[in-house]
Amino acid sequence: xxxxxxxxxxxxxxxxxxxxxxxxxxxxxxxxxxxxxxxxxxxxxxxxxxxxxxxxxxxxxxxxxxxxxxxxxxxxxxxxxxxxxxxxxxxxxxxxxxxxxxxxxxxxxxxxxxxxxxxxxxxxxxxxxxxxxxxxxxxxxxxxxxxxxxxxxxxxxxxxxxxxxxxxxxxxxxxxxxxxxxx
Numbered sequence: 001x002x003x004x005x006x007x008x009x010x011x012x013x014x015x016x017x018x019x020x021x022x023x024x025x026x027x028x029x030x031x032x033x034x035x036x037x038x039x040x041x042x043x044x045x046x047x048x049x050x051x052x053x054x055x056x057x058x059x060x061x062x063x064x065x066x067x068x069x070x071x072x073x074x075x076x077x078x079x080x081x082x083x084x085x086x087x088x089x090x091x092x093x094x095x096x097x098x099x100x101x102x103x104x105x106x107x108x109x110x111x112x113x114x115x116x117x118x119x120x121x122x123x124x125x126x127x128x129x130x131x132x133x134x135x136x137x138x139x140x141x142x143x144x145x146x147x148x149x150x151x152x153x154x155x156x157x158x159x160x161x162x163x164x165x166x167x168x169x170x171x172x173x174x175x176x177x178x179x180x181x182x183x
Contacts, residue, residue: 002150003164003180004040009033014173021170022075025144029168030059030073037061037071037148044153053116058106060116066151068158069116072105073146076137079109100159101126105147107134119149120159125181133167133179144168159183 009029016024034052038061042048049064058074103121106112121130137145145167149160165179 002040003162004036004148006166006176006178010176013168013176016174018170018172018174021174022142025075025168029144033073033146034059034061034071041070041151044151055113055116056111058112058117060105062116066156068151069105069119069149071146071148072112072117073144074106076110076141076143076145078141079138099123103130103163105149106145107138110134110138110145119163120183121163122181122183125163125183129179130163130165130181133165133177136169137167140169142170 009032013024013029038050041050041061041063045063045066047065050070051062051064053060053062057077058072060072061070062068063070099122100120101123102118103126104112105117105119133145137143146165148164148166150162150164151157152161155161160183163181163183165181166176168174168176
């Protein structure tokens with residue numbers, strides 16, 4: 001499993017009129033990306049039993065066979081003012097050592113929850129470069145934000161080998177910003 005080539009999506013999105021942005025994201029882009037992420041995951045994990053779970057407006061792809069999250073995506077709804085449920089966060093995922101945090105696919109500040117939304121993330125990435133797109137997404141309600149977890153083929157670990165992060169702002173023209181981090 002490896003990083004995806006998003007150039008086709010970037011080209012298509014650049015041609016979308018601002019008044020068609022939300023409809024295009026909801027009806028075309030999000031389902032197409034979800035399908036592409038499923039396919040990429042299944043290529044390296046053929047026994048996968050993938051379900052899509054909608055929580056607070058974000059869609060999570062989860063593999064029931066390996067009990068791990070594959071991706072999360074959705075439109076950001078602005079700043080979340082609720083405090084974190086630290087007791088809930090403490091239970092999962094189990095620690096992968098002191099270099100790893102319980103990272104959020106969808107940031108807590110952007111209304112992401114716990115449980116399925118948490119993964120073992122390299123701490124230096126979590127408190128470093130990963131936050132840039134998270135903060136931009138939260139600061140721009142209606143932006144499309146996603147995180148895809150890339151697992152090493154043949155390894156059933158809960159910890160992804162790479163983390164792919166993307167943000168699509170409703171600029172004129174819209175632009176898809178993609179980041180890839182080793183984990």
